[in-house]
Amino acid sequence: MVSFVCTYLLPRLLALWVVITLTFVVMKVLPGDPFNEEQALPASIQKALNAHYGLDDPVFVQYTRYIQGIFSGNLGPSFRYKDLTVNQIIQDGFPISFLLGLEALCIAIMMGGAAGILSTLYAKRWPDLILFGCLTLAVSVPSFILGALFQYVFALKWGLFPIARWGSFSHTVLPALALSALPAAFIARLIRANLSEVLKQDYIRTARVKGLSEWRVLFVHALRNAVLPVVTYLGPLSANVLVGSFVVEKIFAIPGLGQSFINSVLNRDYTVIMGTTVFYSVVLLTLLTLVDVAYVCIDPRLRRRVFA
């Protein structure tokens, strides 16, 4: 267990610190400031605003203040939305993005898994070709076009789902579908590539020779090995999908966290940039750790190594 902590947790904490520091440096190097606007403010007012938000302190003081804030769990006020704190923005947005992301993730795993297995079984025959066509489309069409298309066809023309906004299950269907297309295609291709490789191996032949049913060979013996790269991919993918997508949330008017990532940078809303980046890193690093744990569960060889 000690070795697990040393090999997995410590480097990740170090990575978190690097992320925080790099974000801070890049943010400060970027031109512009949060109170920049077309209707320029008089210099004295600019100065008063900078003083109030501590932007006239030396950079090192600001840096230590951010670090202190992160460790005390208080990420500070938003410069742009004066009634909001960064904690509040994350608390409001993340549950919504999480729910939507979870739905998209389920769809992606189910559709991608099914498509991957089917196209392996029908390799190089028409179901495979059709699926391959669909997957290529799903990979290459960006989600904002897909979202707008779904909106137009399923909502505006056929009236099956609401056009946009949030509040009920039917509101989540179109954005979740739009969000899941790319990961579903990716998962399908990963499974197809690995499964066809695994099915050629000797131990599968042995299993077949022993008279196991094809069902058991595939699900118990082959899929277990073929699914490992998918698990690897699921870590960063989940982090990406669960904290929200800028484009899909914008098109469907969903009050998730995704938009804060982009808007905070455009507005130079320093505390929100720091807050969302740190939050994202924590989610990502947690999921990567979970992936490692999942690896150990799936692959007995690793289990032996970790607990030796």
Added chain:
Amino acid sequence: MSKKKLAIKLLRAVWFAFMKKIIRAILCLALFLGLGACKSRHTAEKSGFGDDDQVLRISCTEEFDSLDPRKARSLSTVTLLHMLYEGLMRLDFHGNPAPALASEMKVSPDKKTYTFKLRSSQWSNGDPLTSADFIRTWKTVLDPQFPAPNAYQFYLIKGARAAKEGTGKWEDVGISAPDSNTLIIELNEPAPYFPELACAHFFYPVHASQTAESPIGNGPFTLFNLQHHYELSVKKNPLYWDANEVRLDGVIMQILDEHTALRLFENGEVDWVGSPLAKLPSDAIPALKGQHLLRTANAAGVHWLRTQTLSPPFNNEKMRKAFALAIDRKALVELVLKGSQKPAEGIVPPTIAARSHPYFEDADIPAAWNAFQEALKEMDLSIDDLPEIVYCYPTDDRAHKTAQALQQQWFKALGVTVKLNRMEWQLFSQTVKQGNFQLASGSWFADFRDPINFLDLFKEKGQTTNLTGWENPDYAALLNQSSQESDPVKRMELLHKAEGILLAEMPVIPLYFAVYNYVKDDNLLGVYFSDLGYVDFKYAFFGD
């Protein structure tokens, strides 16, 4: 076993294995979300309001920056503040300042002292509103520590600038309240636009126990429901002093993507899309115009080009003139922007200017060519030695289209190829601030309706609004003279003269006067659309 049979078996197995879990998950999700899907569409749209209530639904692009009038700055927030608050005066349906919280306003003979008598009115929580509320609010605004971006609007009040900049005391500021329903304000100079300013949101009172979560207002509406980055709704305020005039039961402002908003409008789920709370997508404007849906309101705003007058080639006045006269504004407005904007041959927008005569002729190519040749002679250059000219503008759809049109027009008229430099907004802004540009796009929208609001921007070199490096002692003298002039007609004459100087020397090249484009439900009536960029829904209602 054949592969086909296997596939069927497989699918069935997967189906049974997952179905139980899926059904359970979906049920949980549906329950969790309050079975919202089963709600009728109508109630879902007017969340919280009754079916027969008159409820207006507007799209807006962005979260409001603050519900506190002292801190708010973005133009879209101003519309919201006009719903939640009321100041001493309010612009009436025709755009004239009319008594609001103040039942009467007296002006001293020298036009420097304003006395307001307050009517008895209440906050939305029932507390009485007195002159002490105004005093307390304005004291915080002028506190050097308080983040009030609009505090400079107070600077025409005696001692206000010194108090805000920390060199003076609050006690010396010309604001006093002899009793609980009287306010006296002393100005530095006779500013005839002060009543207009008193209507603006930065002079609103704020309740003593105001918090961000539950703002206490005194306007026609009060806050009803707030979901950040999603929706904000207000309902009629029964305690508003003029509540009988308010006919809408509520207003819902929804944060929507501009294209999504149009789709919802098409489907009848939103009543108002576009300015002032959002923008219409520029590619949709011609189509909306074709369908006779597009509406246009005049804006007290102007789009212009700043020139950098400290370094060549635009340190030469004739060169600036040449580039200004070579622009075909009519073509730009009608063929490129297509939003019914007006070509600008002056700086002060026609809704504000007392007299609207052009200061120069649009697309005067021969004059432009002559000015260009003279400029080259004065600078002792041939056209080939002309340094590379770069035009900077931010990454905005309309600015990009404008830049391309200007590039072509300059090439046709003068034979000069101007390089276009499209920049991220913050980078653009910083570049212009530092003076690292030759030509840069820009605009100004009025805070209050007086020419001085535009002319003051270029009074001194060092002002954050100038950025051209230009200044002219005659110009500054005229502006100073106008500020001491108490006769409004003479004052306007002085301001006209000043505008003449600005346009003769052209540190800024006017392009077009802005308009607000929007679409709205035909049945919505009684809306006052101010040229200052906000909408007043106090008198709005749905007719049949």
